[in-house]
Amino acid sequence: MSKSIISLLDDYSPIVVYIEDTALQRNAKTLKELSQLQGVIIGYCKAKNIDIQIITPSQWRKQLGFKQGAGIKRQELKQQCFDWVKENLNLERSEDEVESIGIGAAVLKLFKNK
Numbered sequence: 001m002s003k004s005i006i007s008l009l010d011d012y013s014p015i016v017v018y019i020e021d022t023a024l025q026r027n028a029k030t031l032k033e034l035s036q037l038q039g040v041i042i043g044y045c046k047a048k049n050i051d052i053q054i055i056t057p058s059q060w061r062k063q064l065g066f067k068q069g070a071g072i073k074r075q076e077l078k079q080q081c082f083d084w085v086k087e088n089l090n091l092e093r094s095e096d097e098v099e100s101i102g103i104g105a106a107v108l109k110l111f112k113n114k
Contacts, residue, residue, distance in 0.1 A: 002040045009044060016051040017041065018107045020099075023057055060106035 009017070019041055022034045038054075045052040057077075061068050066080045078095060084105075085091050085098045093101065 001037060005037075005041060006044055009048070009050070014050060016053060017045050018053045018055050018103060020060070020103055021054045021056045055103060055107065060103045063106035063109045064102060 019038060022031060022038055024031065042052050044050075058068060061077065061080070064081075064084055066077065066084070068077060078099070081098045081102045082092075082095075085093065085101050088105070089101065091098075091101070
C-alpha cells in the first residue's frame with residue numbers, strides 16, 4: 001500500500017495532502033499498521049516539501065453535516081458517509097472509497113469557507 005500511495009503522489013505531484021488521523025482501533029495490529037502507513041506518507045511528503053495536513057474523523061464529518069457524538073455508533077457514521085456520497089455525487093463505492101471521498105469533499109468545503 002505504501003508503494004501505491006507514493007506512486008500516486010509521484011504521478012500527481014500535489015502541493016498539499018490531507019490524511020485522516022488514526023483513531024483508536026479495537027485491533028492493536030490494525031492501529032499499528034495504520035500508524036506506520038501514516039508515518040510513510042508524512043515522511044514522504046516532508047522529504048518532497050509537500051504540505052501535509054491531518055484531519056480527524058470528527059472534523060471532516062462535521063464539515064459534511066454528519067450526526068455524530070455520544071450514542072452514534074461507528075456503523076451509523078459509515079452509513080451516513082455512504083448516503084452522503086450517493087445523495088451528493090450519485091456514486092456507490094466501497095467503504096474505504098466513500099470515506100476517502102468524504103474526506104476530500106470536507107477539505108474542499110474547508111478551503112471554500114476560507
